[in-house]
Amino acid sequence: MITKRIIPCLDVRNGRVVKGTNFEGIRDVADPVEMARLYNAAGADELVFYDITASFEGRALFTDILTQVASEIFIPLTVGGGIHTLEDFDRVLKCGADKVSVNSGALQDPGLIPAAAQRYGDQCVVLSTDVKRVNGQFRVFAKGGREDTGRDALDWIAWCTEHGAGEVCLNSIDTDGVRNGFDLEMLDAVAARCAVPIIASGGAGKMEDFVELAKRDMDLALRLMEYRDFTEAPLFKDLRIRTIYEGLRGHGNRQNALEEFFLATGVKEPIELTLSTAKKVYDKPKDIVNDKVVLRKNTWGYLYMEVRADGDFIEIPKKVITQADFEEDRLDLRFRIHPERMHKGKNLGAIRLLTVHGDTVIRIEAMGEEPDRKRAEGEISKAGVCRYMKLREAYESGLYEKKAVLGKIQNELDAIRGANGGSVILSLLQAETYLDAERPDQAALCLDDAWDTISALRDRIGTLYCYYQYLQYRLEPDEEKKDAVVRLFRKKLEDVNGRFYLQLLQLKMLPEMYEEEEALAESFKMQYKNGCRSPFLYIETVRLFGKNPELLKTMDAFEIHALYYGVMNGLVGQELAERICALAPGAKFFHRLYYRLLAKLCEKYPTKDMLTAVCCLLIKGNVRGKESFSWYEKGINEEISLTRIYEYFLYALPDDYEKMMPRQVLLYFSYECAHLDQKSRAALYANVAAYIPQDDPLYKKYEREMEKFAMEQLFESRINRRLAVIYKHIIYRDMIDNQVARVLPGILKANRIQVKDAAMKYVIVSNEILTGEDAYPLQNQTAYVPLFFEDSVIMFQDTFGNRYMDVEYTKEPVLDEKELEEKCFEMYPDHPMLKMKACLEIMEKKDLEKEDVTGIETALDTLPVKPAYQQKMLTRIISYYRAALSGDDEVMDAEGGAYLLKLDKKTLSRPERVDVCETLIVQSYMVQAYEMIKEFGEEQIRVKRLAALVSQLILDRMFEEDDLLLHLAGRVFSDGHGDSVILDYLCEHYNGSGESMFRILAEAVKTHVETYDLEERLLAQCLFSGCEKHMDTVFDLYASRKETSDVIVKAYFTVKCTEYFLRDTVPGDKVFAYLEGAIHGMELRKVPEIYLLALAKFYSTLAQITEEQKALLSRMMDILSARGMVFAWYKDLAKYVDMPGEVMDKEIIEYHGRPDGRPILKIRILPDEEEFHEEEMNMVYKGIYVRQKLLFDGEIMEYEIWENEDGRLVKKAEGEVTCSEPATGDKGNRFTALNAMNLYLGMKDDRKLKESMTEYVMDSQIAKKLFRLA
16 A cells, blocks of 8 residues: 655745645745745655746746755655756756656657656656646646646556656646645546556645545545644634644544544544444353354444453453444454353353443343363362351351251252262261261261271371361260370461361360460461461451450451451440440551441441541541541531541531531631641631621631632632632622732633543643643542633543543533623733633624724734634734725824734735735835835735835835836836826836837826936837837837937838838838938948848839839849849839849749748649649748749649648648739740740730741841851
8 A cells, every 4th residue: 555645735936935726826925945944844755846837938947946945855855847858857856856747848748758767767757747627528738737738638647657657746727726625536537547656736625625535545634634734724714623623633542633623523423333232142052152243333433442341251352443443334243152161050241342432331141050070089169168168157156046057057068969979078067067966876977988088198187187086076075085186186286377177176175275365365366367367267256355355455457357257247245346446546557447347336336435436547547538527427416525526527528518517617617727728628618608697706707717718729720619619708899909800810710620431631721712722630520620712622631642522521610700800800901811802802893993903902912812813813903904094085093004013924814914015005114015015015905005105115215226116116007007206217217018118108208207218228129029019109209319329220120121021011111211211322232131122022012113213123133133032023023124034934933931941842734744743942031932933825833832840741832823924025035935925826816926926036036146056
C-alpha cells in the first residue's frame, strides 16, 4: 500500500506565492521562501512549487527563488512551470529540486518524458496535468489552465506513465482553490488507468468532504487532522467546530480524537453494537466448546473495545477489538468453554465488551459435572472435607444440640463414602463420630479397618498415627495408655509447629491443662504466630477468654481474629464484650477487623460504653469515611464523652448532609474552630448559614469568622457546593470592592459538572473566543467549573490523555447572582471575562456607537482573543469606520485611523484591508495607506480614494518617479478620475500600453498640460510594437514640435512603407509626398530599397502620373530591375515607362510567404500537360516569391503552392493564369507579337491581324539587317 502524503502545492507568480479559484482570480499571498520554511516545520511530507505563468508567458522558470527554497527545507521538493527541454530539467535539478514536474512542455513535445526518464530516472519525472470536465469528458488543459488542448486526459496520463512518468500530479481545475472537496471521481478514473503514485490536487473544504475522505481513507484523514494548515479549510470558519478541533487535536489516541471530532460536530452517529444473542447456555459439555457471538455495528468510524471474560471456564482468544476487525460491519466474536474448569452444578460467567462509552455484556451459563479424576487411596474430595469440618466446628463450639449435630456429621460421612469410597482418614473420622455418639463397638470396627494402613505409619509417627492412638485411648481408656499417647503428642508437637488439632486432642485428654489459663493462652497465641488459622484454635481461645475475660490484656492480631470469629459465631458473652470494649482506648493502631468486631458487639450489646469504644477506635484510626459518620453522629446524639468526637463528626460529614447539625456541635465550635481544616470549616459554616437564622445569637457568634473565611476562600478562587452556600449568605453588593471584583466573577459563573463515567479524570473547558483552555480535576466524578460563555466547549479527559465529548454529564450553576456580577463589572471593568462578555453583547448589536467600537478595540488590545474571533471583531470595527465614509462630507473621528494603524493587516481579509486603506486615505494617513497598497495591492479600492492618495503623494514627493505610484496614477486616469497633477505626472513618467499613453496624450493636449517627451516615447513604442492605430495622429503631433529626431521620423516612414508594400496597408498621401521629397535630389542607390518599392507600387495604382513622376519612376525601375526584382504589378507600370520584354512577355505568379520558408510551386499548362510538375520560385523580397512563365494564347497555367509545416506539406495557395493581352503602347518582343496575332485571329479581327502581321515582318527584317549572325 502506498503511503499517504500531505504535499502542499505553492503557485508562484513574479516571485510571490499566489492563490486563485478555478485557476482564475489570482491574488498575492506570501513570500515563497518563507512559506516553504513554514511548511517544512509544519510536517509536510513533500513540497511542490509551480511557476504558474512561465509556460503561458513563454519564459524560463524562477531558478533564483528555487535555490533559496531548496536551501531552507529538508523534504522532497518538486518544481514545475516552464519546463520544455532536457536543459530545463538539468537546470532545475541542479538548483536543488528532487523531482521535476512537466506539463505544457510534454504536451508540445511528448518525447520529453521518455528522454528525461532515460537520463534522470523515472523517479525524477512528474507528469503534472491540468484536467477539467468538458461536455462530460476529462480534458487536458495547457498554459496554466488557460488553453483546452482537446486531448482526452485519461489517455494522455496512461501514455505518459507507460513511457517514463514516475508520478502523476492531478490538478482538478473544477476544484482548485475552492476547498470544495477532492475530485474523487476524477481520481478514481485516473487510478484505474495508471499504476504510479498520484498526487491528488484540489480543494478540501466542507465537513462533508472531510467525512467522505475519512470513509475512504482513514489514514489520510488522520494525517490531515494533524496537519497545521488544516484549520485554513472553510469548515473551520465555524468557530465552534474550530474550538472542538483544537481541543481534541494532539491529545491521546489520534483515532479517538478524529472520532470524537465527528461525533461532536454531528456529522456521524456514534457506533452502537448489536448482538446476535445476549446469553449463551451450555448443558454439561464433555469437551471444549468453540462458539461465537455475532457483533454488528451500525456505522463506520473508530472503535476500541476490550474483551474480558468473567469466569475461569471462558477463554477469549482476542482481547482487543477495533474497527479493523469488522468485515462489512460484522464481527464473529469467538470464544471457548472449558468443561474441565467448571464445578458441579450451574456455572455463571460473562463476556464483557468494554468501551469508553459503556459496557456490553454477554451472559454465559453452563451446567457442570463433578470432574472424573482418579484419586489416590485415602484421598477425600476437598468439598467433602470442608463440609465435614464445618459441622465439626459447630459440634466443638457447644452452641448446638450435640445429638443433632452428630447426626448431620454422620450423614456427611456417609455421603463422602458414597462419593469417594472408603479410606483410612474416613475410617478414623467415622470412629471419632461413633465415640462421640457413644457407640464404641462401631468405633472399634472402624479402627480395626484402619489398622493395616496405620501400622505402616508407626515408625514415622505421622498425624494419622497420633489421631489413631488418641481414638484407641478413648475406646479403651487407662492411665498407662494415656501416658503413652500424651508422650506421643508432645513429641509430635515439638517437631511440628501449628498442628493445633493435635493440641486440641491433647486438651481433651488432659482437661487439667485448662487450669493453667495464662500458659494455655500463650500457647494459643504461639500457634497463631506459627501460622495456624484453624477455627478450632479460635473456638478454644474465645472459650478461654470467655471463662476468664481478664486473660485478655491486649488486642493484637491474634486476639482480634479469634474474637471476631467468636462474635460472628455467637461465642462472645457480654462480660467478654465489655472487656473487649475496655481495651479499645489502649489500642496502639487502628485495625479494621477490630472496628468490625466492636461494631458487631455494639449491635448485640448497644451500650454507651460500647458506642464509645467504636468511636474511640475510629478516631484513633483517623477514619473519616461515610461509614464512620453514622457512629460519630450516634455518639453525639447519645452524648458520649469522647475527645475530638465533634471534630470527627465534621471530618466525616457526607456531602449530602441536608439538615441542621446537632446544636451542641454548633455551640462547641462557636468558641473555637480555627483548628479545623478548610473542608470542615466550610461544612460547618455552610450549615450555620443554611439553618441558623441571622438574628439567632448563635449565628452572631459565627458571623465574623464566617465572613473572614468566605473572603479567604474567595481570594483563593475556591468553590464547591458548601462554599456556594456561604458566599450566597455572606457576600452582598456593598462588600464588593476592586479586589473582590477581580476574583468573584469566576465564583459567580461556577457550574457543578458531574459525570457517570469513572474513567474520566478531568473536565477541559475552552471557548470559541479566547485562547487557551482550563483543566479541572474530577473528584468523586464532580468538578466545579467557571463557565463565562453559554457556548463553552466542554470535554472530558481520561488518565491516558484521551479526550471525549460524547460523555453523559449534568451541569448546573452553583450561584446565579446577576446583581453581584453587575457590581463586579462596575468596580473592575477590566476583568477579562466580564470585559469579553460585555464585548460579546456589543457584537450582537445591529448598529454600533462610538463607545461600542471603543469597547471592542479595548478587548482586542487587552484580551487573548483567538485569531478567528479577532477577525469578527475587526470586521465590526472596520465596518463602523467604513460606514463613516459613506457620507459626502467624509467627516469621522480621527482616532479611527490611529487605531487602524496598529492592526496587523496580514490577518485581515481583502475587503477589510480595502476598508482600512480607504479610511486611512480619508484621514490623510497617505504614507501608511500607500504602504498597505505596496504590500497587498490596490484591488477593490475605490478610484475616488486612490485619486486623492495619488494626487497628494505626487505633490508630496515633488513629482519624483515611483513605479507603483505611476501604476496607481495610470489606473486612476483610466477610470476618469485624474486631475491635472496626475495627468502631468503621467505625461512625464508613464510608459504603458500604446492605447493608454495615447489617451493620456490626447487628454493632455486637450487640457493644455505639459506633455514633456510623451509624443516621442509613444511614437517610438508604436514603431517598435507595430501598433498603427494612433501612429499617424501621434506622428502629426510629434512633427509639429520644434525639435524632432531624424531617426524616429525615418523609422516612421520606413514602417509605413513596409506596411504598405508587404501588407497593402494604405497610408496617407503625406507619406508618399514625403518619399518623393526625400528621394528628390538624392542618389537613388542610397535611398532605402523599401522607399523605392513602396513608391513604385503606389504609382502602379494611380490612373495617371506627372512627367516628373514618370522620370523618377524610370530611374527607380532601372535600379530595381538591376537588382533582379520582378513583381506582378510591374505590368501596370508599362503605361508610364518602357518595361523590359522579360517582364511583359511572361506571366508572373507572385506568392507572399515566410521569409525563412521554401515554397514549392507545382504547375501544369493546359491543354498539353495532365500532371503537375515542380518548378522553383525565387524570393525577390522578404517573403515575396515569384515565378515567370511564357504562355501562348490559348494556354492555361494551373498552379499550386505548398509549404512544409511540422514535417508535412500544406497547400497554401492555388489558381490559374492565362495569356494576357499586351498593354497599350507596349511593343514587347516577337513572342508578344505572335500572341497578339493569335489573339486577333481568334477574335476574327482582320484589320488588327493584318497590322500585327505586317509589323512582325518588318521588325524581323530590321533585326536581320541590324544584327547579322556570325
